[in-house]
Amino acid sequence: MKIVVIVIYSIGKFSNISNVPIKTLRYYDSIDLLKPSVVDKTTGYRYYDYQKISQVERIKALKSLGFSLNEIKEIINGSIKKDLNQKLIEKRNDVIVRKSQLESIISEIDDILRYSKPYFEKKYHISSVYFEYRSSITVISIKEKIEIHQMDQLVERLFQKVYAYNCKIKGNLMTIWHEWDNPLSQETEVMFEIDGDILNNTLENEVKIIPNGEYACVDFVGLYSDLTVAYDQLKDLIVTDSFFIEEYMEGLVPQEMDDMLCVKPLKDADPNNFKTKVMLKL
CATH class of the missing domain: 3.20.80.10 (Regulatory factor, effector binding domain)
Structure with a gap:
C-alpha cells in the first residue's frame, strides 16, 4: 500500500516560501484568484499545499507581463474565450502604445531640462x-x-x-x-x-x-x-x-x-x- 504524504503550510509559512505578503494572499482568496488548500472550520486558518506555489509563480509571471488580476483570473480559470497566445499578442500591442507614450514624456522632460523650459509652459x-x-x-x-x-x-x-x-x-x-x-x-x-x-x-x-x-x-x-x-x-x-x-x-x-x-x-x-x-x- 502506497502512502501519499501531502505537505501543507500555514499562511505565514507559505508567505515566506512564495515571497507573497499575507495580506496579498488573503486578498487573492477573497477574489477567488488563489484559494487555500484547506481552511480550518473552527479557527478559519488558511493552509496551502506545495502545488499552490506553482500557481503563485504563474500569477507573478502574468503580473510581470502587465496583466490585471481580473485578466489573470480569467486565464487561470480558463474562462476566457481567447487563448493565451492571443491575449499575449493584445498585451504586447498595448505595451507598445504605452512605450510610445512614455518615450514622448521622456522627450518632453529632456527638453525641459535641456532648454530650462518652465514645467507649466504658458500656451498663448x-x-x-x-x-x-x-x-x-x-x-x-x-x-x-x-x-x-x-x-x-x-x-x-x-x-x-x-x-x-x-x-x-x-x-x-x-x-x-x-x-x-x-x-x-x-x-x-x-x-x-x-x-x-x-x-x-x-x-x-x-x-x-x-x-x-x-x-x-x-x-x-x-x-x-x-x-x-x-x-x-x-x-x-x-x-x-x-x-x-x-x-x-x-x-x-x-x-x-x-x-x-x-x-x-x-x-x-x-x-x-x-x-x-x-x-x-x-
Whole structure:
C-alpha cells in the first residue's frame, strides 16, 4: 500500500516560501484568484499545499507581463474565450502604445531640462507691439466699481441698456479698467461702439466719446488669466492720461447679437482660443 504524504503550510509559512505578503494572499482568496488548500472550520486558518506555489509563480509571471488580476483570473480559470497566445499578442500591442507614450514624456522632460523650459509652459500667442491711428468712436457704456467676479453681471446690464435704447452695435465688446493698482476690486467700464449718427436727445446723456489718436496695440490669443503678459508689453509706453482698452475679438460673446436680451456667453468656446486686443492710448 502506497502512502501519499501531502505537505501543507500555514499562511505565514507559505508567505515566506512564495515571497507573497499575507495580506496579498488573503486578498487573492477573497477574489477567488488563489484559494487555500484547506481552511480550518473552527479557527478559519488558511493552509496551502506545495502545488499552490506553482500557481503563485504563474500569477507573478502574468503580473510581470502587465496583466490585471481580473485578466489573470480569467486565464487561470480558463474562462476566457481567447487563448493565451492571443491575449499575449493584445498585451504586447498595448505595451507598445504605452512605450510610445512614455518615450514622448521622456522627450518632453529632456527638453525641459535641456532648454530650462518652465514645467507649466504658458500656451498663448502674442503679437509684437504695433501702432495704429484710431478715429474717435461713440460708445454706450456702464461704469461701476465691482469685484472681478461680478464682471458677467456688469456685461449683462450693458446688454439690457443697449436693448432698452434700441442701439445699433457697430463693434465688439470692450472694457476699460480704471484702477490697475487694485486688480480684485476696481472701477470697471464695459462698452459697445454704436452708430453716433442716430443719437437722439434721450440717448445723448448715456454715451461717451473714446478719443481719436495713436494707440499702441497687442493681439493676444489664449486664456484671459494670462492676459497680463500683453499689458507687460505695453507698460513702458504709458504716458500722462494714458488708458488701456481691451477689445474682445473672438470667444467671449457671439458675433451675431440680434436680441440683446438673449445674448449668452459662449460657454462652449475653448478659452485657450480667446482673442483679445489690448490697446494703450498714447
